[in-house]
Amino acid sequence: MTGICAERVVVVTGAGRGLGRAHALAFAAEGARVVVNDLGAGLDGAGASAGPAQEVVDEIRAAGGEAVAHSGDIATGEGAASLVAAALETWGRLDTLVNNAGFLRDRMLVNLDEDDWDAVMRVHGRGHFLPLKHAAAHWRAEAKAGRPVAARIINTTSGAGLLGSVGQGNYAAAKAAIIGLTLVAAAELGRYGVQVNAIAPAARTRMTEETFAGLTALPEDVSPLVVWLGSAAGEGVTGRVFEAEAGRITVMEGWRPGPTADKGGRWKPSEAGDAVRKLLADAEIPQPVHGAR
Template structure:
């Protein structure tokens, strides 16, 4: 008996790397897993059904239950079919892990509009659309009087929390996912749904070039994801966790810092003088990944 025994879990981007590790870890804890993956390259090119099916085969060889889904979850049709795959195959859906993504890294002045759009599409739409369709199912179940203990685990990044040189599109997308998670946690709470995000740090094919110093592996991150996707995490929602190797950190977002209220409109000079005074009392921001001297 594992902590996800009997639960049905969708993991997107589960053919390799973090998603694969998550899918295997959920299966090891008793979950039935829908393994979604387009099988694309690092830049989103060359789709193939084989990575998802390979993970399904691996889960089945270990005695677990899994099915493959190769649809594009950044489209409404693909996301709807993903949720339908869980319901049609296993009759329920309990946990959605949004993990799919790819990179097209460029410095700002060299970043093409098409590359920007492609990265935002797969990360942001690829989180929003599966979440939308899963949430619609859970809302309907809740309104029909059926008990719901659903979980959503979204995937952000340190790049989205602090910024990362050469990764403007990726950082912007990952920051958007944090905001989406916070909204989902509040909007869906009444229906029995919890939503959290993880900022994983592990050596995968996506990070081995940009963050060669990372020591952790995907399997180090998955235990936290599995716990967040289980009923054991009851009461935890709207949170962001960083996970790397053996370290877990609760990330604390924007909070009001030093403030001054004049009670009337400032002149530009007064506003500037006041801003500098407030900044002198404020905590410095975290360093952007890849910053000069970092």
């Protein structure tokens, strides 16, 4: 198959449904060979099934593409290592990693259990970190062996991670952490030929249909940006966060220094308070947290 990802080997986590499925199909349509990962869990992370990943593989193959299924838990070291191995053992290479897997356990903070916190942080935090770590180790070894690397990692954050979201303290914290991970990975891995970016998608999936009932954008609307970032055509783009919804793409600009006051010495509490009041009067008003009234 031809396309901007012809001959590239792409891994997509959480690719059995929703955004991940759309990404896997879009990569395959552009000529990529795809490892389709999905644990087959429910919306809250419970249960497991190899069915969703295999269904996407079957769909790609029916369209003339190449794909293999992986149903391991990528939030474990063993699962993440086997994910990278699936690409290397099947096609002898790995070019792009799309970290997309996740689930929700929404509660207001006073009702949020420790288990709900830990489970969401695990799937989004470790589920991004461990595949990234194992893929990066492979690419570093390739670069040190003198073999050219043009690798790509696309992480999945959220508007909740950028602005916060009422009732999603665990999810918002996990998605904000992914932004930090993206920036560090881009800085550390660039020397090995690896580019790392993140997307904050807005699309109607089973994860968003209740929280954002009015959202009508489709997962397929986000995938073209992901495919481009995962291709060789995205050369030079790294350490960025993009918001994508329907036909709109926005470069998100993170924390930057705003108004500043410098006394040149230690403040008294009352002086610090007076200074803060003056600074806030000159500062931009923050965008509201999702769901805030």
